[in-house]
Amino acid sequence: MKRSSILSTILVALLLSGCASMSGAGGGKGTLDRIKASKSIALGYRQSSVPFSAVGADGKPAGYSIDLCTQVAKDIGSDLGIPDLAIKWVPVSVESRMAAVRDGTIDLECGSTTNTLSRQAEVDFSLTTFITGGSLLSLRGTSLTELAGLRIAVIPGTTTERVLKEALDKAPAADVRLVPVKDHVDGRTAIENRTADAYASDRDILIGLALTAADPRRFILAERYFSYEPYALMLRRGDLDFRLAVNRSLARFYRSGQILTVYSRWFGALGDPNALIIAMYAIEGLPD
Numbered sequence: 656m657k658r659s660s661i662l663s664t665i666l667v668a669l670l671l672s673g674c675a676s677m678s679g680a681g682g683g684k685g686t687l688d689r690i691k692a693s694k695s696i697a698l699g700y701r702q703s704s705v706p707f708s709a710v711g712a713d714g715k716p717a718g719y720s721i722d723l724c725t726q727v728a729k730d731i732g733s734d735l736g737i738p739d740l741a742i743k744w745v746p747v748s749v750e751s752r753m754a755a756v757r758d759g760t761i762d763l764e765c766g767s768t769t770n771t772l773s774r775q776a777e778v779d780f781s782l783t784t785f786i787t788g789g790s791l792l793s794l795r796g797t798s799l800t801e802l803a804g805l806r807i808a809v810i811p812g813t814t815t816e817r818v819l820k821e822a823l824d825k826a827p828a829a830d831v832r833l834v835p836v837k838d839h840v841d842g843r844t845a846i847e848n849r850t851a852d853a854y855a856s857d858r859d860i861l862i863g864l865a866l867t868a869a870d871p872r873r874f875i876l877a878e879r880y881f882s883y884e885p886y887a888l889m890l891r892r893g894d895l896d897f898r899l900a901v902n903r904s905l906a907r908f909y910r911s912g913q914i915l916t917v918y919s920r921w922f923g924a925l926g927d928p929n930a931l932i933i934a935m936y937a938i939e940g941l942p943d
Contacts, residue, residue, distance in 0.1 A: 694737050694741060699766070705867055734903075756889050757891065774889075775892075781905060784886050784905070797853065862876065
């Protein structure tokens with residue numbers, strides 16, 4: 656074979672390989688096509704991640720992230736020419752949420768999941784939807800100034816557990832014991848039943864747990880933060896077109912100012928959004 660023919664063959668192979676790679680990276684187009692064909696979108700929700708994603712009094716998903724995902728679904732339906740796009744709500748847990756995204760059980764996870772670089776190796780994330788940080792919830796009368804001797808409940812496998820362990824390693828406290836719990840409500844129950852002295856999670860979730868308790872006045876929050884937690888909606892890795900559709904909807908919602916109504920609905924009892932949240936809405940409200 657002539658040298659020119661060999662080079663031509665190699666060039667064609669490389670081009671085909673590149674096209675295949677680009678096709679794989681553009682997996683989001685397949686998601687939008689499937690949504691358009693089925694006239695439905697599958698949204699994952701957490702059952703007890705108050706006030707972000709939980710089961711409401713009417714038995715339906717409710718929360719800050721639920722409202723955002725509902726808006727995203729509405730916008731995608733409008734963009735695809737499907738005004739009556741059906742939403743299929745699928746319950747997920749801390750353990751199952753990433754697998755549900757990866758295997759296509761859900762198209763978008765609407766919970767309180769932190770966007771981390773390690774998770775980006777397996778899934779993709781939308782624009783940031785909320786910023787919070789890890790803290791501690793306890794019953795009044797419990798001293799949270801020093802951690803020494805405390806039994807701290809935490810959900811295994813969460814970023815809260817990881818950063819809490821890192822914080823304890825950097826500033827060792829005598830006899831601190833981590834108590835595993837299955838979810839946020841179980842964490843609150845642990846301190847109510849005094850099987851744990853404090854529950855560790857993101858501060859806004861802890862506030863939601865206190866506000867929805869039978870007697871919110873029983874609880875106190877630690878002043879300290881031990882992590883930075885940027886929340887986002889989770890979707891399949893490489894779904895570029897779908898991710899763009901999700902981000903376009905969120906950015907539009909932020910720019911319109913309607914996000915403040917949603918914030919007030921779920922966090923109004925805590926006052927106006929702080930400067931960090933307002934800055935996040937401004938930064939993530941990308942222009943079209």
